[in-house]
Amino acid sequence: MRRLPPGLYFEPTDEELVFHYLKSKIFSRKLPSISMILDINVYQNDPWNLPGNCDQKDKYFFSSNCQNQTTKSGYWKESESDKKVLPSLSDGIEGLRKTLVFYEGKSPNGSQTDWSMYQYRLVSSETTASNYSSQNNEEEIGDWVLCHVFNNKNRSME
Template identity: 60%
Template sequence: MERLNFVKNGVSRLPPGFRFQPTDEELVFQYLKCKIFSSQLPASIIPEINNVSKYDPWDLPGNCDDEERYFFSSKEVKYRRGNRMNRTSNSGYWKATGSDKKISSSINNGIVGLRKTLVFYEGKSPNGSRTEWVMHEYRLVSVETSASNSSQKDANEIGDWVLCRISLKKRSIESDNNTTPSGRTMVNNAEMAQPRFFDFLSVHHNSLPAPAHSSTSSTCSSSNNVVDVSFPNHEETSGYGHF
């Protein structure tokens, strides 16, 4: 059977109309397991990158507008002694969240997958700003019963590769239009500075909040029940009159 290759210049390229939407089990046992044991992959569609965590998510190959991007990532430990990976990039760092999810298969006895969820933060740890970039990192481990305790099982990582799925979480159309490439929401300062006018015609007077004690002055006209809230000492609001 001829091996299908959909990776060109480090980027996956599928024909129009095709989508790559594998399950967690397929990613672990059909792709990651085959990659680690040098078996033939179902299709060459996942690019290889040396430690994905070292790159800002928007700088990785592929189109950021795509729903998901997949990469085989080689492991690069942060310290010589230990298995903790280096997850620091130029603009921030990846931080694990929640507990790892176990992925098992009925035909792979003794071998399971683990899915770790990470979120990208801009800035330096631990004071970075959370973004909407999310990574699912899949690992392959072997589970063996401890010789000293039959009820205890030891998990050992297999191979030098992990499989990463990266996506930009989108909440709504409005938030998409106000989102930077880093996944942070933009704020329109000019819009926030404009005075706001409140119409109390449709609001019952008993439900109105008590006036707060502040330096903001308010002028109300009894003819149309519209309040003009003006901001003292502000040049942009000096031209507004009272109704």
């Protein structure tokens, strides 16, 4: 994981994550040379084993968009409905942010942990206008999602 010089922080907004980073990744556009977002299959790793510095409270990853959200120790479970992420300039593409919580153990009897993730994906705005919470794969754009993983316990200590 790359480190920024002291005094600089990577704190992108939802709109920046979706329309600057994820959209660039999906459409094979050049990403910034000091990108803080690694390519890794988030769903094959327990959240505490993901790469990055232990003092890093927020971690960002590009991951393949897969349906199986089970790791060795547990599973990611959706905790609320999708939220739209709208661009400042409309080009027929919108973002969706899904919130997931990590549970240790086997579904459905796992125990909730302090780990959460925002999963961002691109969809066509024509589809989202009619039903943006649909799980129809035809509406999604690209095979990548951007995952923002964080531990709520670490965030409350600020």
